[in-house]
Amino acid sequence: MELEQARDWLRTAVAEARAGRAEGGIPIGAALYGPDGELLGRGRNRRVQDGDPATHAETAAFRDAGRRRSYRGTTMVTTLSPCWYCSGLVRQFGISRVVVGEAGTFSGGHAWLAAHGVEVVLLDDPACGALMREFVAANPGLWNEDIGL
Amino acid sequence: MELEQARDWLRTAVAEARAGRAEGGIPIGAALYGPDGELLGRGRNRRVQDGDPATHAETAAFRDAGRRRSYRGTTMVTTLSPCWYCSGLVRQFGISRVVVGEAGTFSGGHAWLAAHGVEVVLLDDPACGALMREFVAANPGLWNEDIGL
Numbered sequence: 001m002e003l004e005q006a007r008d009w010l011r012t013a014v015a016e017a018r019a020g021r022a023e024g025g026i027p028i029g030a031a032l033y034g035p036d037g038e039l040l041g042r043g044r045n046r047r048v049q050d051g052d053p054a055t056h057a058e059t060a061a062f063r064d065a066g067r068r069r070s071y072r073g074t075t076m077v078t079t080l081s082p083c084w085y086c087s088g089l090v091r092q093f094g095i096s097r098v099v100v101g102e103a104g105t106f107s108g109g110h111a112w113l114a115a116h117g118v119e120v121v122l123l124d125d126p127a128c129g130a131l132m133r134e135f136v137a138a139n140p141g142l143w144n145e146d147i148g149l
Numbered sequence: 150m151e152l153e154q155a156r157d158w159l160r161t162a163v164a165e166a167r168a169g170r171a172e173g174g175i176p177i178g179a180a181l182y183g184p185d186g187e188l189l190g191r192g193r194n195r196r197v198q199d200g201d202p203a204t205h206a207e208t209a210a211f212r213d214a215g216r217r218r219s220y221r222g223t224t225m226v227t228t229l230s231p232c233w234y235c236s237g238l239v240r241q242f243g244i245s246r247v248v249v250g251e252a253g254t255f256s257g258g259h260a261w262l263a264a265h266g267v268e269v270v271l272l273d274d275p276a277c278g279a280l281m282r283e284f285v286a287a288n289p290g291l292w293n294e295d296i297g298l
Contacts (some may be wrong), residue, residue: 047216054212054238055203063203067196069294088237088258089203093297109237145218148242 001075006099006121009033009077010128012042013101016057017079017131020044026139026146027131028080030057032065032095035073041065047146056146058086062093071095079128081108083147091116101128105136106147150224155248155270158182158226159277161191162250165206166228166280169193175288175295176280177229179206181214181244184222190214196295205295207235211242220244228277230257232296240265250277254285255296 009031016029026045034040043060046052055063058078071093076082079101082090087109090098097119100110104124114120136143158180165178175194183189192209195201204212207227220242225231228250231239236258239247246268249259253273263269285292 051216052212053214053216054208059203059208063201065202067200067202067294071297084237084241085234086237088233088235088240092233145216148220 001097001099001119001121003121003123005037006077006123007125009075009099010079010101010123010125012039013057013077013079014125014127014131016042016044016061017128020046020049020057021131021135023049025049026142027135028057028078030061030076030078032061033075033077040068040074045146048142053146056083056086058082058089062089075099077101079125080132081106081110081122082113083108087113090118097121099123101125102132104129105132150246150248150268150270152270152272154186155226155272156274158224158248159228159250159272159274161188162206162226162228163274163276163280165191165193165210166277169195169198169206170280170284172198174198175291176284177206177227179210179225179227181210182224182226189217189223194295197291202295205232205235207231207238211238224248226250228274229281230255230259230271231262232257236262239267246270248272250274251281253278254281 012031021027025048041064046055075097081103161180170176174197180191190213195204224246230252
């Protein structure tokens, strides 16, 4: 895909991450786009806001998109490399592509997805990196809780 | 672990699956048990009930257990072999053990989990198998939707 398109879609995920930060939550956001570029769903990590450990940014965006018969041609856009849980979501449902804001602060399953046929677009977005670095420095325990470390 | 213990815990997951079936939902249930055998959370697939594609049985049980600092020593009990999404959940959060009711109607990521250090107890429970066979025969489209096929 065009990098310009990926960066444009990433803005939606970054807006979700920033909204999460403003709520005192973990600043990771995601969005699911359809084959024709339509926004199907968007969301953010809700561990703090809802006391819900099962809602990562990607699962929030997936839920927001509602029930669908197929994910062929869809793109999951996330501010951070997807953890195993969210990588498993992408693989199980046949989401075709993943746009990753950054994988410098945490490297999840994006290489595993690429090895299983998912198109992975790894950006090195400074805003995503800064969001995570600031958050992890200020809340190391909360971050470790969110990824089970 | 003792098979008798695994079969006892499986009853909780089967009760969830049957409750889901009674609601017109996908009959898969799960329960998360703690290191000392305490029930931490339980739940069932909620695609139909809540229009929520992100809540599989295992993620429902995980959510029901609330925020936790560690999953060391915990056991995820599920009526059906966990799909990639739910297998990723187990791996990411370091859940120590998975008890699988049956893997005959669907084989997910339980071997992958075993290869990554998770203790997998694969039962061949007739009730779990019957629940799924009856459901899939009556609702093939709904089942395919739930696993992204």
